[in-house]
Amino acid sequence: MMPSRESNAEQGLSRVERKRRDARDRIVREAEKLMRARPIDEVTIQDITDAADVGHGSFYLHFKSKYEVLIPIIEKEAVRWDVIIQRQFEHESDPAVVLGGSARYMARIIAADPLWRWFLQHSGVPVEDMRHAIGRFGARDFGRGLISGRFSVPELSITTSFVLGGYVSGLLASFDSADPEKTIDQMVEVLLRSLGLAAEEASRIANLELQKLAF
Amino acid sequence: MMPSRESNAEQGLSRVERKRRDARDRIVREAEKLMRARPIDEVTIQDITDAADVGHGSFYLHFKSKYEVLIPIIEKEAVRWDVIIQRQFEHESDPAVVLGGSARYMARIIAADPLWRWFLQHSGVPVEDMRHAIGRFGARDFGRGLISGRFSVPELSITTSFVLGGYVSGLLASFDSADPEKTIDQMVEVLLRSLGLAAEEASRIANLELQKLAF
Numbered sequence: 001m002m003p004s005r006e007s008n009a010e011q012g013l014s015r016v017e018r019k020r021r022d023a024r025d026r027i028v029r030e031a032e033k034l035m036r037a038r039p040i041d042e043v044t045i046q047d048i049t050d051a052a053d054v055g056h057g058s059f060y061l062h063f064k065s066k067y068e069v070l071i072p073i074i075e076k077e078a079v080r081w082d083v084i085i086q087r088q089f090e091h092e093s094d095p096a097v098v099l100g101g102s103a104r105y106m107a108r109i110i111a112a113d114p115l116w117r118w119f120l121q122h123s124g125v126p127v128e129d130m131r132h133a134i135g136r137f138g139a140r141d142f143g144r145g146l147i148s149g150r151f152s153v154p155e156l157s158i159t160t161s162f163v164l165g166g167y168v169s170g171l172l173a174s175f176d177s178a179d180p181e182k183t184i185d186q187m188v189e190v191l192l193r194s195l196g197l198a199a200e201e202a203s204r205i206a207n208l209e210l211q212k213l214a215f
Numbered sequence: 216m217m218p219s220r221e222s223n224a225e226q227g228l229s230r231v232e233r234k235r236r237d238a239r240d241r242i243v244r245e246a247e248k249l250m251r252a253r254p255i256d257e258v259t260i261q262d263i264t265d266a267a268d269v270g271h272g273s274f275y276l277h278f279k280s281k282y283e284v285l286i287p288i289i290e291k292e293a294v295r296w297d298v299i300i301q302r303q304f305e306h307e308s309d310p311a312v313v314l315g316g317s318a319r320y321m322a323r324i325i326a327a328d329p330l331w332r333w334f335l336q337h338s339g340v341p342v343e344d345m346r347h348a349i350g351r352f353g354a355r356d357f358g359r360g361l362i363s364g365r366f367s368v369p370e371l372s373i374t375t376s377f378v379l380g381g382y383v384s385g386l387l388a389s390f391d392s393a394d395p396e397k398t399i400d401q402m403v404e405v406l407l408r409s410l411g412l413a414a415e416e417a418s419r420i421a422n423l424e425l426q427k428l429a430f
Contacts, residue, residue: 127384152414154401154404154405154418155398155401158388158389158392158398158405159401161381161384161388161402162381162384162385162388162402162405162406163381163405164384165381165383165384165385166376166378166381167380168384169342169376169379169380169381170376170377172342172376173372173373173376177373183370186369186370186373187373187376187377190368190374190377190409193408193409193411194406196408196414
């Protein structure tokens with residue numbers, strides 16, 4: 001069968017799509033390099049498009065702002081760190097220890113990363129963006145605890161919204177704390193109570209010694 | 216003593232200040248009228264300055280955006296409702312019942328007010344703005360419970376950030392709920408746990424019958 005005009009058109013479209021995707025990847029990659037090399041406020045969209053060798057139109061096809069370019073960057077970071085954190089807990093059977101420990105590690109990583117900090121500080125409290133970036137890992141650990149009966153909540157969806165909103169808001173507060181790690185652990189203690197743990201148990205788990213993460 | 220040039224200058228300044236304040240009051244008042252009369256997205260800053268009989272410059276002297284004009288409007292509403300809600304609990308001695316009940320009433324009021332809803336939906340999760348608008352009432356009720364020992368938290372400031380972030384995020388989630396009042400009560404149940412109440416006790420208080428507010 002001869003290729004129809006339509007299939008030619010589809011091949012054409014997919015080449016355009018591929019080019020678009022490549023341009024997007026370059027934008028994200030170069031934006032991250034620039035934002036890690038100097039203060040984020042000093043990086044302009046012009047700097048990013050120059051480095052990625054794309055036009056302004058190409059940038060705005062994919063992103064509305066510098067803020068939006070950060071979303072895939074921090075999501076990639078979250079995925080990478082999640083693998084490392086999960087390995088730390090592979091022999092841990094208590095879902096509360098896994099969730100509490102993961103929340104403490106992730107908060108420390110976020111507080112130490114200028115890209116995450118800038119992202120959180122420039123957007124009210126971006127609960128929906130955070131749900132996408134780290135909420136899915138939390139949801140997995142949360143789900144295990146619900147199934148095992150370790151956690152108990154009045155309703156899943158509203159509890160998730162409450163806990164995630166509280167976590168992000170607490171993270172922002174920890175940036176201004178004189179002792180960020182202590183503040184993070186206190187937040188996780190309150191978070192574990194929200195999931196149904198008794199106060200003493202939440203306190204114990206939120207204050208377990210944290211091992212150094214093994215890469 | 217003859218009035219010095221300086222005191223004349225001061226009087227002049229205070230007259231300018233007074234005029235500015237009057238213009239600001241008119242902007243806020245007319246903005247509220249317009250935003251209650253038709254969909255907020257359709258109200259322009261031009262509409263507001265026309266109604267308030269001020270220039271664009273005068274508007275931007277006080278507010279960066281339509282969003283910012285809403286802050287004094289919802290704060291005034293919060294103050295008004297807080298008086299009504301407090302009256303409801305004047306003979307209640309349990310701070311957990313007062314805080315839980317106030318949080319349930321205030322969430323119902325917010326969910327029913329298009330101005331509040333628009334405000335919350337147009338700003339990530341504006342925890343800092345909310346801290347100003349309703350956080351102080353929560354802090355008062357929270358403080359009573361801490362003093363009486365009814366609440367117990369690892370640290371005051373981070374717990375407040377966590378709970379307020381969770382409350383705002385939960386409120387937003389309740390807007391999309393099939394049963395907003397039920398969702399609000401479930402959120403308040405989780406919130407009360409955060410403050411140290413045992414799960415059964417949090418559940419009992421978050422599900423007490425709510426009387427109709429008496430005006």
